[in-house]
Amino acid sequence: MIYLNNAATSFPKPKEVQDAVMASFSGPLVHASRTGLEREDDDIVYLCRTRLADLFNIEDPLQIVFTSGSTEALNLAIKGLPLEGGNVVITAIEHNSVIRPLKTLEKEGKITVTVVECDRNGYVYPEQIAEAIRDDTRAVVVNHCSNVTGAVLNIAEISKIAHSAGAYFIVDASQSAGAIPIDCKNWDIDLLAFTGHKSLFGIQGIGGLYIKKGIEPKPLKVGGTGILSELLLQPEGMPIHYEAGTPNTPGIISLYAGVQFLLQTGLDKIIEHKKKLYQILFDELGDNPDIEIYSPTEHTSYSNFCFNVKGMVPEEVGYVLEASFDIWVRTGLHCAPLLLPYLGVEPWGTVRASHSYFTTEEEIYKFIDAVRKITLIPKRK
């Protein structure tokens, strides 16, 4: 099998991650604060926060809250901040994990939502966001990297725009975390949501939210914390204020191993490899008259090759790739429904092939060969 669906979830995981997860089942996963000092995994939860802080340039690791993934993190940010009575600016490249919580609030009459357009590659110019901001804009929520085309937005610039309007700045880093550099401190990000199971190489069910000091969204959930049990209300400290319930320790262990792998390998090296594969895709398929490419050649994560075979619905292209060539991609709307009209791909969406650090050149050439053969299938008129 050739796996080109890493934008959905990464596969394979580094061996270090597999080993760490398997090892986690060799003993009881009890709360770190209750175990002896000889247990090596005592501080794994804190160590994971520190490695994430290194990766995202966050000064205080305790400002990172673990969640089940980006969706929970974004729900916590969006539902926890005082947005009621105001406007929220988003972009056309947002994922449903942003769109749906905001549209739900809008339906309840609590907020209004403004959607900023993108170009045909999914790029949003910062000045367009500036133009969309209103007097009552309370937050700007943007996708750092499109999960469809791989377009990467200028977060530093958008941050300045949001803050000059006095709005919260929330970044969805689901696709960018572990794929491209993120700098929470210098980009002055208020809240950053990330998932662990994509480019951070963890398992599914773990993610997190960075919350800048001084910003205090209401928690999504309250309950047991394993410590300070005498309190009848949720403890106030970070990150426990937001982490009620038994932590996903196997997930955190996997995330720690994944981030360690990233830091030890070097993000530059990972990006360089993906860029090389991306270049091959454009060199080989870029001028093919039967193929329409939506991914950009600049402002890109080099991870997603988003395309259609002219005259064919993407579902069929994906089906043939899997059934006849054992190549796994993703087809359809990719949970980003606002983007479709800007790419001109309504109603069927696109094919998305997303490679990873573990994808080989040989696999990419097999994919290219398969796509060329698929273009021979008779087209719809």
Place this chain on the structure above:
Amino acid sequence: MKVVKQKKVDDCYESSNTVDFLLSAPITKDFVEHLGKLGKLLLFEEFDIPYFKVIVKGEYTIKGAFGRKTIRILLPEDVENYPLDPLVQHIESFKIVR
């Protein structure tokens, strides 16, 4: 050939109109030709694993690949409302020669 299982495909789009059939045996060229009696057969034998489509005009499209045990059927309307029994009967009328 038996239809062992039917599964409505849940994906981003056109999902309510798509159903997969799990078959009791791998797909052979003879079986594909049997399906081809229903409409227009398109065969792509140059693919790594040969691919086929059977277009039954105004009804549905069947697609699959040799050696697999699943075929996909794209229907003109929701799976729940579409009578699939005639197609199942046609599939199950195919005798596997061992």
